[in-house]
Amino acid sequence: MTELPRLREAFRTALDLPADEPVDDLRYQDHEKWDSLAHMSLVAAIEDEFSVMIDTDDVINMSSFAEAVRILGKYGVDVK
């Protein structure tokens, strides 16, 4: 599995979304299932999936799927 599908799957699993739901345009708190509690689960899921530890500032800034892609790049994970 390439990195992009892995990230999409982490989003769907952590936010309890259907397997076919598009996630690339998701934004924090725009979707009913991506609230502050789910955000912590999402970050933990991404950390587990890619074996990285994300700093608090990046947790706060992870406001969309696109931002998650950008932030993971900082940790050496090329999700493109």
Add this chain to the structure above:
Amino acid sequence: MSVALVTGASRGIGRAVASRLAEQGHHLVLHGHDPERIAATAGEIAAKFGVTVVHAAGDIADPATSKALARLAFDTFKRLDALVVNAGTHAAGMLGMTPDATVERLFAVNAAGAAYTLQNSVRLLTRGQRPAVVLTASITGDQGVAGQAVYAASKAAVAGLTRSAAKELGPRGIRVNAVAPGFIATDMLDTLDEAGRADRIAHTALGRLGAADEVADVIVFLLSEQARFVTGQIIGVDGGLTL
């Protein structure tokens, strides 16, 4: 296998807790301010109890220190089952005679340092088994004491952090409690003069200073399954001290 992170573990209460946990088979992530001292403590505990002990040094008032600790725990164990937020500093001083730098330092280490440590460890704890946190507060933070107003205020912040974190993290299965030691025979008491020390003993019902091991025993209890329905509590370990 259970994994615990202890801050301020080079000496005193933190070292006693680390030893107790290692004795029970916990693997450890230890923090100390001084690199040589924490390396020595980690080596001694690993050799004595045969558990894995990793360590890192730094000023807990700098958020980079607790971030590095969390990263070390993640890289080594992927999770935490227990967290002991113990690193602290003490300074006495009358109001009107406490230097600004002392005020800033007490809050930076005792209040902000505790908040950084807890915040940077939360996601590791969510991956833990029956995770629990114990913070080291102080009886002064609850009762107040003349000559230690700023220290007491910084420890009152720890109590507020504890109670709030218990409410916030309880639904995620994480228990959060604190101990509030009275006067314990550790290096921290060095800032009290002999008359002050004798006065504290005189106000302690049990008529003596406490030992670090006696606080460690309560911390280990609060982390254990025996305390599985206890959260948001500040437990005095003070020998019946009245301030």
